[in-house]
Amino acid sequence: MTSSATLLRPAGPAAADTPPPPPAPARTTRKFLPEVQGLRALAVLMVVAYHVWFGRISGGVDIFLLISAFLLTGQFTRRLEAGRPLELLKYWVHLFKRLLPLIAVTLLAVLGAAWLFFPVSRWPDVFGQAWASLFYYQNWYLAAESVDYYAAQHSVASPLQHFWSLSIQGQIFILWPLLFAVAALLAKLCRLRIRPVLIALFGAVFAGSLAFSITSTATHQAFAYFDTRARLWEFALGSLLALLLPYLKLGRGVRIVLGWAGLVAMFACGIVLQVGQQFPGYMALWPTLAAAAIIVAGFTDSRLGADRLLSLKPLVKLGDSSYALYLFHWPALVFYLVVSGNEQAGLVPGLVIVLGSVAAAILATKFIDAPIRRSPWIERKRRRAVTVILVCVALVATPLAAWQHQLNAANEAARQAVLSQAAPNNPGAISLLPDYVDRTGPDAVLVPSQLDMPDEWPRFEGGKCRSDGKEMLNICNNGIEDGEKSLVVLGSSHAHVWNTPLLAIAKQNNWSVNSYTKGFCPLGDDLSTGITESCQKFNEDTMSEVVALHPDLVVTTSTLTSSEKGEPEVLEPSWVAAVGTLNTAGIPVLAIRDTPRFANLVPECVEESPEDLSDCGSVRSELFAAVPPTDAVAGSLPETTFVDFTDYFCDATTCPAVIGNVIVYKDDNHVTSSYLKTMTPIFERELHTATGWDMK
Structure with missing residues (x-):
């Protein structure tokens, strides 16, 4: 986000070997557009307000993206039309010298706060996102991690999650100048005017990216939200606006109406439209076109114009600090929620967060950003600007790498010590067997460690996995x-975790295992049960494939538990129909009753209350029906064996977080692979009973 807003229009004579551009009517000779700066201020305030209080899409980030391209395009177009070199290296050095100091300040503050307030289990994710934020690939990191940007519980969100848009901007700041260089080369070789070439180029980018964005948003919205390719059209729209703006001849009355219509539409995006889960497809046209209308309206020189509001000095000054405000507000919100234990900020705390973030942004802009950006001493020699970049990177990378290395080394040493005594000290489910003899040592520790939690999934060693x-x-x-x-x-993922004992048994007996699972996607095709169309399609496709494969046994989960009080365990009729399809095809099914779910993250609760784990468990009667719902359908599915492992997760009254010195859950509902490894002999016994197969 640059801090100036200059008029984008043809300027200066053309290069000697390039045909001159056609005359364009200059709408104004102003070099500074306060209404654009005010627009940025309003956009950032929308983002902040909707993050802090509403948890809904505002469209403000999309406006930032458009404005960034609008300003960048004007800068490079003027250079090309004046016959000046693009000086890409100089541009990139100047740009990142401008951006990285405040990023370094933000990352260092977040790392310090994470050390103070976050449980150890959250540190690895902070490490990964800090590296991703520093080197501008945070959007791809979040896409790969399946982050839901609209998750209502911000207290469990990353304090660096908002860096996704800055990462996309950084990538565009590298890509866009290269596109200008390509356009300049084409214009020179073909003896064409540069502006029509640029319009054609960015028009093609706009059309292609918008089509991709609409398609990918409809099929994989959680990934598309962070996908740079799905956002290119927003930048291309800003570039087209900059290129075409000087030729737009609109009367003042029309521009007055256009400006206010753009403002109303901009606010309506967050207030009226429920579009969060449809961004950034065609719905993102709403805020970007609204912002485009405001920019086209421009300076009306009328007391009735929207630009009169946007040009107010407080807004313009806030626009100068909008970059810092965007950086600071989200970590402030997340850490407040963590420290307070609240899931959302109320009116007064939210107001304190907003005002505090604004004050911090203004101070950081005045004492960090402006001095570095405006320093003639730094600008005099390029190596000095490069030094600023390297210093900023080193200020973050050095303590981050040291902290990460120290933590990993300590965790590995502890892991090896635990493994050497795992059998007696961490029996897990074995401790529940009637003939179990307790040999736990006095120095026994819980497994898995907090740092190992992210990896507590089944491991297909020797096989292959395609993970989307x-x-x-x-x-x-x-x-x-x-x-x-x-x-x-x-x-679903609850079926996926059972691969852990199954893979161990299959390896010992030379069995083939194929696993087809999808998060939030139990068997069934009834959309009214809450599954998505994507899940429905996945189930249809995999069902056909499995019937054709005709395995000796299908393993799946049956019922669905809920962490919400008053929500009973259910067995969906569409699940019964799906299993009936398998049985009709002559495929036997082993159906496992669902495992417990919790209101809070179990590992964090265990870490916070190691001496008293009673608050970390769930009440059995609130999760499971007294009579399993599967009893009612067992007679209609003769080729299905229903297995209930509930007694290995719950006692008569509670479902504890830790059993046999093993933490049972990696989050609030998925069983750790460490615990399921201890269930392997128990699972093997039930599998033999169900199938009668000989096992080694």
Whole structure:
């Protein structure tokens, strides 16, 4: 986000070997556009307000993207039309010298606050996102992690999550000048005017990216939201606006109406439209076209014009600090929620967060950003600007790398010590067997460690996995072809976790395992149960594939539990129909009753209350029906065996977070692979009972 807003119009004589551009009517000779600066201020205030109080889309970020391209395009177009070199290296050095100091300040503050207030289990994600934010790939990091940007519980969000848009901007700030260089080369070779070439180029980018954005948003919105390719059209629209603006001849009355219409539309995007889960497809045209209308309206020189509001000095001054305000407000919100224990900021705390962020942004802009940006000593020699960039990177990278290395080394040493005593000290589910003899040592520690939690998923060693991080899609196999038995795991992520004991048993018995699972996607095709159209399509496709494969056994989960009080365990009729399809095809099914769910993140609760874990569990009667819902359909599914492992997750009254010195859940509902490894002999026994297969 640059801090100046200059008029974008043809300027200066053309290069000697380039045909001169056609005359363009200059709408104004102003070099500074206060209404654009005010627009930036309003956009950032919308972003801040909707993050702090409403948790809904504002469209403000999309406006930032458009304005960034609008300003950048004017700068490079004027250079080309004046016959001046683009000086790309100089531009990039100057730009990142301007951007990185405040990024370094933000990252250092977040790392310090994370060390003070975050549990150890959240540190690895902060490390990964800090690196991603520093080097401008945060949007791809979040896309791969399947982050829901609209998650209502901001207290569990990353304090660096908002860097996604800055990462996209940084990528565009590298790509866009290269496109200008390509356009300049084409114009020179073909003896064309540069502006029509640029219009054609960015018009093609706009059309192609918008089509891609609409398609990808409809199919994989969680990924598309962070996908640079799905955002290119927003920048291209800003570039087209800059290129075409000087030729637009609109009367003052029309521009007055256009300006106010743009402002109303801009605010309506967040207030009226419920479009969060449809961004950045065609819905993102709403805020970007609204902003474009305001820019086209421009300076009306009328007391009735919207530019009169946008040019107010407080807004213009805030526009100077909009970059810092965007950087600061989100971490302030997240850490407030973590410290306070609230899920949302109320009116007064939210107001304190907003005002504090504004004050911090103004001070940082005045004492950090402006002095570095305006320093003639730094600008005099390029190596000095490069030094500023390197210093900013080193200020973050050095403590971050040291902290990460120290933590990983300590965790690895602790892991090896635990592994050497795992059998007696961490029996897990084995501790619930009738003949169990407790041999736990006095120095026994819990496993897995907080740092290992992200990796507590099944491991398909020797096999292959195709994971679509967009919606937790995992299509995997164990690498054993033509095994003595063939098994398929089907369903949601709750079915996926059962691969852990199954893979161990399959390896020992030379069985083939194929797993087709998708997060939030249990078997069934009834959209009224809450599954998405994407899930419905996935289930249809995998069902056809599994029927054609005709395995010896399908393993899946049956019922659905809920962490919400008063929400009973259910068995969906569409699940019964899906399993009936498998049975009709002659495929037996092993259906496992769902596991417990919790209101809070179990690892964090265990870390915060290691001496008293009673508050970290759930009440069994609130999760499970006294009579399993599957009893009512067992007779209609003769080829299905229903297995209930609830007694290995709950006692008579509670479902504890820790069993046999093993933390049972990696989050608020998924069982850790460490605990499921201890269930392998128990699972093997039930599998033998269900199938009668001989096992080694």
